[in-house]
Amino acid sequence: MAGNTFGTLFRVTTAGVSHGPGYLCIIDGCPAGLELSVADLLPDLARRRPGQSKLTTQRDEADLPEIWSGVFEGKTDGTPIGILFRNSDSRSSDYAEIRETYRPGHADYTFEAKYGRRDYRGGGRSSARETICRVAAGAVAKKLLARAGIRILGYVIQIGPIRATIPDPTRLTLEQIEASPTRCPDPQAARQMEELIESVRKDRDSIGGVCELVAVGVPPGLGEPVFDKLKADLAKALLSLPAVVGFEYGSGFAAAAMRGSEHNDAFLPAARPYPPPADPNIPPLASETNRHGGMLGGISSGQPILCRVALKPTSSIPRPQRTVTRSGQPTQLLVKGRHDPCLLPRFVVMGEAMLALVLADHWLRAQCNRLDQLPAAPAPVPSQEQHS
Amino acid sequence: MAGNTFGTLFRVTTAGVSHGPGYLCIIDGCPAGLELSVADLLPDLARRRPGQSKLTTQRDEADLPEIWSGVFEGKTDGTPIGILFRNSDSRSSDYAEIRETYRPGHADYTFEAKYGRRDYRGGGRSSARETICRVAAGAVAKKLLARAGIRILGYVIQIGPIRATIPDPTRLTLEQIEASPTRCPDPQAARQMEELIESVRKDRDSIGGVCELVAVGVPPGLGEPVFDKLKADLAKALLSLPAVVGFEYGSGFAAAAMRGSEHNDAFLPAARPYPPPADPNIPPLASETNRHGGMLGGISSGQPILCRVALKPTSSIPRPQRTVTRSGQPTQLLVKGRHDPCLLPRFVVMGEAMLALVLADHWLRAQCNRLDQLPAAPAPVPSQEQHS
Amino acid sequence: MAGNTFGTLFRVTTAGVSHGPGYLCIIDGCPAGLELSVADLLPDLARRRPGQSKLTTQRDEADLPEIWSGVFEGKTDGTPIGILFRNSDSRSSDYAEIRETYRPGHADYTFEAKYGRRDYRGGGRSSARETICRVAAGAVAKKLLARAGIRILGYVIQIGPIRATIPDPTRLTLEQIEASPTRCPDPQAARQMEELIESVRKDRDSIGGVCELVAVGVPPGLGEPVFDKLKADLAKALLSLPAVVGFEYGSGFAAAAMRGSEHNDAFLPAARPYPPPADPNIPPLASETNRHGGMLGGISSGQPILCRVALKPTSSIPRPQRTVTRSGQPTQLLVKGRHDPCLLPRFVVMGEAMLALVLADHWLRAQCNRLDQLPAAPAPVPSQEQHS
């Protein structure tokens, strides 16, 4: 029980279902003094929104957040940030049939086995609409990280068999990524992906893919061995998203076929390292290559964080599928409703959000790494006279 | 800070370094009444031990656990289980050189950047010897799970380019796995892997690989949406292990190239399902295939849990490598000491341990899923007379 | 940072301030299957509401909760319960003056010193209106506890120097407590308290008091040594409420002057104990007296839980008080606005709520105490055939 909170110091708690009145999101632990308004949340929420292109579902939702608390006179004030989203365009009737039948690939059966009941209206709590809270919280985290010099970007690198070529992930711009409705910054691959998604849709089918995520400007020293390693918390964060079935960083699964002599990244002195270690006694360092994906021993190295996640094809496909009813009878089900034939384009901003939440949390946790970072006692010995 | 505790209800906390006096392991939350003795820990500790074969490092350590608390008259008594391991065969002199130089692929630089210092004796806290605590805790978790009907196994499926064929992971026996020093249960692949590791060793190099983990008998309903999904906590647990660079479950990264129509597992009525849902109103159910790896919506489905992790090649290789000194000077380093040319064979039991810890924790958490599982008030209305 | 979540398994997170749009409350971990509707929350919310009598502030708020999630078809469904409260009757102009001045006894200075800013409209996050979320969550917890046979009551036992006499706290009824606007179930003391509060109000002053809380039907075995003892978590829960400055259970501070021979409660066999230990091998037991307040070693004994909390007099009094401005100048401040001259009557339900949250959390945690409470593996050995 009680799995709806994420993070240690930068902590997000959410509630809500897709076909109820809406969603509640509480962000606890954001330092006071960060400029924040609804406008800061809108760009990422727009990127998450359905109906952006013909590649995504046409369900139309305003997705306008209401900030109820935590911001005072334009800045965070240290109290928890409370955000609401109202649901609007929900057609519950679309979902009436699945009340009695378990959709293949969905959480219908597992929720019911777990709780003895399930909200059968559109997936209930397991609906991907829940990620609206994560994207909002991620936008706050990104703003906090930006001040620390950390920048986050995600993009699509594979859809079905089509794999993009990204010469240098760290030089990508948001514009390059948003240029295609696929959010793949390799224009040629993007065109092929677009055609593939369109053809898959016409086939009444769906298709999987891979999203890559990058964070640059992450200072060395983030991540808490041995259990809360940065790579471990990233894996958890990303696997907690719907449809994610795999995570790797740096060389990832390709490392399985490699030798140490070709895998180890040689260290180099860095004339102008970015970002530098906080401690001036530690030398600036770079690595010739980044097969370690910016993490060594689960701690950030100062090199860009690079990871990838695999998504399965959308489970809801407009085809009859074999399944079983609540009374245990075999049946065929044709799932109705509007569903993305490929989750990847809209996933990008969800992945970025989770990456941002992990980095914000670990950046705060890292503030207490070393005594010499922390304030020492005021020099003058206290006069106790005033404390009688 | 404070990343050395894992789990919510079944909770493990560890301390210790490879070249200090030893390790401390505290297991909190194991239900009282479980028969437990040192003998229960020894088999898995033996599987983890270095020097089991020519494929693994020859460092010889007794690895004998001392249980200091939590077991009384042969059974756990509800208080925290305290376990100690003493270090014996540590040759600190082997590591004198790396004091001033950062080993490529290791956590030397990141620990130092994080904490302003580092225990340079054998990796300190980042040494894989730390997993001795996890393996011991995992053995306790396995014993708890066995009583619940849950069985866990891990094995090697890939080393370098050699990939094993496992017809049915759920029918494997421990004997089949332990038959080869590679812990690969496909005899033909195992022989090739053995040769490859031997040749890699002679090359003064190392090699990566993939380990697969299976849990059968997991009842439907384990995993806590939306953040503490079973798949998310598994990913975190496994990525928290040294050298792990990727995680996938079910179809995993292969799902990226699949269509929904080929990926979704059809549900079937199950005449004799195992394990059944706790609620008799929920129908028995199976799935024709298990591309979902036993988890849907991050909750166990009753089908076997199936996941894989990728390990990079051992970073310590007995070859000169380019790196940088603590004063920022480029240099060449030849890492001495005894190191496995391939981590996979000994990794298997570490992976099993983390899988067991996650399942034990989630099995306990799942006990409070539903009101009808929980004890109701005793029938007779209380007579208050005795409470004056 | 991040202090707005309470509990381990039954977990409450809140956000909101007194003069913003309203409050968000998320209850995570309530088992599925509990009948719940807005009507279940209203009685306790009505008891918390200002303006119930001339003894309490006349601020008028509807305090109507909106349940946005977590309840489906009349029952909790295992997903987080999201509750909203809108603010209505806020007169921010009343608070304009305190923007530049720190109110004595309030958190104005400490919030500003902590966060570098403060919401000066009516106390912001430190307003007692925040307890509306706790009372709602407490009502859910009470409903869960009622099914387990646990009943909770609070009442006023002291206001200023007037101390009530309660012959048997465990036999009190809600009616007896609610009979007086003071919520003191001793009619004679209640009348004197009422007069005292009225006279204090006319004096433009305020007055402190003591609230007693009782839980009957608590089974033996709740509380987790050594840090999460039941007494420890109760103390934290109650001290987390505004204005609470002391906590004691059983004999409390009076024990300081007692001898062991007069303090120890003799154990007695109990012919008809209530509630019994879960384990039939443990004998039924009662104690002759209950100076231990129902807890021994921080674990519930089966005897009634009995504790008391002291509240300071309301800090806001309509008199000029010496203080300092934000620029450090000494000044006099006359706090405006509507404030209870005595917090005790409305506090009772807040205290009950926190007691209920702690007991619900520990009741859930106690479900995993012993292996013999937990489900064992299904008898028939699994046929693995269907898991291919």
Next chain:
Amino acid sequence: MAGNTFGTLFRVTTAGVSHGPGYLCIIDGCPAGLELSVADLLPDLARRRPGQSKLTTQRDEADLPEIWSGVFEGKTDGTPIGILFRNSDSRSSDYAEIRETYRPGHADYTFEAKYGRRDYRGGGRSSARETICRVAAGAVAKKLLARAGIRILGYVIQIGPIRATIPDPTRLTLEQIEASPTRCPDPQAARQMEELIESVRKDRDSIGGVCELVAVGVPPGLGEPVFDKLKADLAKALLSLPAVVGFEYGSGFAAAAMRGSEHNDAFLPAARPYPPPADPNIPPLASETNRHGGMLGGISSGQPILCRVALKPTSSIPRPQRTVTRSGQPTQLLVKGRHDPCLLPRFVVMGEAMLALVLADHWLRAQCNRLDQLPAAPAPVPSQEQHS
């Protein structure tokens, strides 16, 4: 389950029982760079040790800690600090009788009701010897706090009916407190207390008391509303200690009888405040009186933290007491073994330790209060060239 960990960022986990091999203590989250050795732990351990005077039990234990990890070359290195204590002088035979009988006032019955079994050798996990871990961890916390300018002291202010007079708690020295075996710094009261304890011992009885704890130099801003208020975490910390039955801070229970006009502390400008708020824009402030015990709204105000805890008389008294056997038969029990007739003198250092753990944890948590405390991005815009 799982209640043996305390703290969020400065986190202590313990295991061990009084009559097993010894205790394990893991301190996680201590910043790297703190000078630390066994010698730092010895003074407080000596103050906790039994047999210091005729007022305390004569059980003789060396109480020598072994630091197994977390300290490297004389300083903490950021990894968890692992400490061991071996048990030596345990006479299990003394406790043979209580195997079959529940001692009044002890946790024998509640542990058995909870876990279905109990370690009957000297209280097992509920033995006060467990505080040896807390005192060691508290000594580390005190060292960390000292560097931040925070000083902690505890002392006895009441034993039985004898109450000490302490003109100014903030000016007390350790020497004044240690001058009497009672640890009461009022010499006249101390003499009376000593006589009382001696007479109580001769009576084969025990006696309760009150300990006061002070922290000076605590900067304003520690404590996390709304649940992790400083006062709430202090209450939990202190109530988690054996025999503590009450907690109050500042005016405490006396506030119940006070009016707001006499209770509120007037704020004053402070020419030379100590400690100052971290933010130079917040004015220096003092309060004329300290009835608020250094906390307002659950956040430290900069004034000294002042709290008191009540302890019940030692439950073990060498007199026959009425109780019940494990088979439910009434009986008389004469508890053997060596027990302090009054817990207060040795309690002082345990109370200090818990106060130190809470302040260290909250001091670390407070480092992330405000954005302007936290490092901003390095000025030069990153050149991405080296991150290819």
